[in-house]
Amino acid sequence: MGPRLLATYRLRCAAADAPARAQALAIEQSVEMPPEAIGDPALRARVLGTVEALETDPADPDATLATLSLASETVGADPVQLMNMLFGNCALQPDVTLLDARLPEALLAALPGPRFGAAGLREATGSGEGLRPLGCTALKPQGLAPEDLARLAYAFARAGIDVIKDDHGIADQAAAPFDRRVAEVQRAVDRANREKAGSHDPLLAGHRSLYAPHVSGTPARVARQLEAMRNEGVGAALACPMLMGVGTFVESLRMRAGVPIIAHPAFAGGQIAPSLLLGRLFRLFGADATIFPNWGGRFSFTREECLAIAAAAREPLGPHLPIMPVPAGGMRVERCGEMIAAFGLDTMLLIGGDLLSAGPAMPARAAAFARALHEAAGGIGERAAAAHAQPLPIRSPSR
Amino acid sequence: MGPRLLATYRLRCAAADAPARAQALAIEQSVEMPPEAIGDPALRARVLGTVEALETDPADPDATLATLSLASETVGADPVQLMNMLFGNCALQPDVTLLDARLPEALLAALPGPRFGAAGLREATGSGEGLRPLGCTALKPQGLAPEDLARLAYAFARAGIDVIKDDHGIADQAAAPFDRRVAEVQRAVDRANREKAGSHDPLLAGHRSLYAPHVSGTPARVARQLEAMRNEGVGAALACPMLMGVGTFVESLRMRAGVPIIAHPAFAGGQIAPSLLLGRLFRLFGADATIFPNWGGRFSFTREECLAIAAAAREPLGPHLPIMPVPAGGMRVERCGEMIAAFGLDTMLLIGGDLLSAGPAMPARAAAFARALHEAAGGIGERAAAAHAQPLPIRSPSR
Numbered sequence: 001m002g003p004r005l006l007a008t009y010r011l012r013c014a015a016a017d018a019p020a021r022a023q024a025l026a027i028e029q030s031v032e033m034p035p036e037a038i039g040d041p042a043l044r045a046r047v048l049g050t051v052e053a054l055e056t057d058p059a060d061p062d063a064t065l066a067t068l069s070l071a072s073e074t075v076g077a078d079p080v081q082l083m084n085m086l087f088g089n090c091a092l093q094p095d096v097t098l099l100d101a102r103l104p105e106a107l108l109a110a111l112p113g114p115r116f117g118a119a120g121l122r123e124a125t126g127s128g129e130g131l132r133p134l135g136c137t138a139l140k141p142q143g144l145a146p147e148d149l150a151r152l153a154y155a156f157a158r159a160g161i162d163v164i165k166d167d168h169g170i171a172d173q174a175a176a177p178f179d180r181r182v183a184e185v186q187r188a189v190d191r192a193n194r195e196k197a198g199s200h201d202p203l204l205a206g207h208r209s210l211y212a213p214h215v216s217g218t219p220a221r222v223a224r225q226l227e228a229m230r231n232e233g234v235g236a237a238l239a240c241p242m243l244m245g246v247g248t249f250v251e252s253l254r255m256r257a258g259v260p261i262i263a264h265p266a267f268a269g270g271q272i273a274p275s276l277l278l279g280r281l282f283r284l285f286g287a288d289a290t291i292f293p294n295w296g297g298r299f300s301f302t303r304e305e306c307l308a309i310a311a312a313a314r315e316p317l318g319p320h321l322p323i324m325p326v327p328a329g330g331m332r333v334e335r336c337g338e339m340i341a342a343f344g345l346d347t348m349l350l351i352g353g354d355l356l357s358a359g360p361a362m363p364a365r366a367a368a369f370a371r372a373l374h375e376a377a378g379g380i381g382e383r384a385a386a387a388h389a390q391p392l393p394i395r396s397p398s399r
Numbered sequence: 400m401g402p403r404l405l406a407t408y409r410l411r412c413a414a415a416d417a418p419a420r421a422q423a424l425a426i427e428q429s430v431e432m433p434p435e436a437i438g439d440p441a442l443r444a445r446v447l448g449t450v451e452a453l454e455t456d457p458a459d460p461d462a463t464l465a466t467l468s469l470a471s472e473t474v475g476a477d478p479v480q481l482m483n484m485l486f487g488n489c490a491l492q493p494d495v496t497l498l499d500a501r502l503p504e505a506l507l508a509a510l511p512g513p514r515f516g517a518a519g520l521r522e523a524t525g526s527g528e529g530l531r532p533l534g535c536t537a538l539k540p541q542g543l544a545p546e547d548l549a550r551l552a553y554a555f556a557r558a559g560i561d562v563i564k565d566d567h568g569i570a571d572q573a574a575a576p577f578d579r580r581v582a583e584v585q586r587a588v589d590r591a592n593r594e595k596a597g598s599h600d601p602l603l604a605g606h607r608s609l610y611a612p613h614v615s616g617t618p619a620r621v622a623r624q625l626e627a628m629r630n631e632g633v634g635a636a637l638a639c640p641m642l643m644g645v646g647t648f649v650e651s652l653r654m655r656a657g658v659p660i661i662a663h664p665a666f667a668g669g670q671i672a673p674s675l676l677l678g679r680l681f682r683l684f685g686a687d688a689t690i691f692p693n694w695g696g697r698f699s700f701t702r703e704e705c706l707a708i709a710a711a712a713r714e715p716l717g718p719h720l721p722i723m724p725v726p727a728g729g730m731r732v733e734r735c736g737e738m739i740a741a742f743g744l745d746t747m748l749l750i751g752g753d754l755l756s757a758g759p760a761m762p763a764r765a766a767a768f769a770r771a772l773h774e775a776a777g778g779i780g781e782r783a784a785a786a787h788a789q790p791l792p793i794r795s796p797s798r
Contacts, residue, residue: 031540047542141430143446245644266487
């Protein structure tokens, strides 16, 4: 692999110190020793990180944007080593954040990317002809027994929710062991899907809901969970790449799941720009959809950051399919129109707690959510579809 | 598992807002939905996180230390799920850092902990009778061919360095594929060890150096690397838990390596107190030694943070052995005395670039490093041994 990776970091330091700081970072992220102590000049030229550009951060005069180039050969094609080269040691340096990374074509092509992409996820759901936003919700709380989770899933599926995922806090715990939970929930969703086949409601007739259990834990546990999913005919999976590790995510999940994978941002931290990590990198590692905390909810991502994640999910990226942006994190049914206007029709909205909070009225609220998604396709949808076709630049985290 | 975990977070918010912020965090890290929407009061009492204590951070009047309790049953015994419960979603909230976590005895006992511990690592090296600090160095830079790395390793081993590890930037790249590299380096170290057996220098006679290759990548790659190590009789391993993922670290490495494991802090980030992550958690996941960036080098850890990591490596922790603290990160031979005085004799000092910078004088400088460790055992060592016997409290990151 000849060409080099380009990685852009924000350095919090006085402008006068930026050239030396950037040079020190280039050493830290490559040879990690004084360059003058490398006897062979050809080796030094090949592997030493180099400072390609420095500019004052337009958003912050006390910070510098430094673009370094790193040798592709130091990555190979391993996702773990890619993260190491981009942000291994400097993750321990509080003055550094990683904003952007552009990989040469050969390296892009060596990473798996999504198997299904946004279109494949859409096809796996029964969302029918025509482009409309998908709806996703979560089974919670952790601690519920399998039969209670199955009851919830049935109600969501009957209401017309496209994707019903486990809460990411539900793992393989004693209250709902993976095998029993997945069997019960999938059967409940199957039953609802069969019932909808004969529905007179045009929004439900033929609608097919998809269950996405949370696959987690050590690699062997992930393998056992995939086996259980196959036995039950489960059609999607939820996973947290930063918790299971990107190597396990790629090898144990992306290469073996055989169903669309929805990535969850838990443990992603605040030191890598979310557009890069949750958008571009999760996509390169094989996510078909990426959940992120939308603005105005329980998290502090800005509107600009969220739009940049969606752009990174969709922009050209070597040979890889676009993936589905999934805004989430304290969203309410009343915000559907606003979110669809911002993200476009080829988006999946995730609303969890707001549906469950309705108590006995949960089925009605879930149905209102599903209806809002259908209505969006006819109304503001067209303006939004045009808007989201424009990729936005990768932008930095505001933190 | 009955009793609950206690996790202490620092919340950056006005004191008046702290009770509500802590309550929101307790929800986020457990049920992730409005508690009043959980119909079953017994379930709510069982799984909902609760705020156990709030106090203004003694180090920062604009921050609050919030101690939450979380149900052990939500963790099970999975290291990945432990990280999820402690810091999953709130890793995305910039006002939260994780300072401390105390696990109930049953959960401590369910995690593997170190197989060899500090004493086992010491025994695997040929450091001889009596307690003296161990010396560690690194093979670098990445990009060197196996025969060049082997030449370096031979010189280090002949100089009396106890542990010779790969730079953590050396993975399984084309310049030095794992199998060939490990075979060549281990044979060079074996040869040096045989030669030392007959040495007339009392510091070298019978001294045995240990090679610790960097094991990295996806789980299958880790398994292949361990196989190659076994074939060559390699006696230790280096790994980055936060890059490979703690699940892979536990399952693919700790449970299968059969040799002492040295944990490297790459990708650990700045949102979890290093004493907790690099000290206590890496130890619980199976590290026998933990590398951390010492104060006064290229990183910004404070003296207090470094001493707290060492304390966490050694303090009582359920059934688990103490592990070896390994201060590193831009250290110089001239600082050996200071470091040994601070960390005590049962410490491994890691000095890499400073030895390589000596160029043709590298063997002499490496020998000076080894000599400093022997001399320490007779001199300031005794005072230091007394000092490090006092465990220090887990302290927060300064960032």
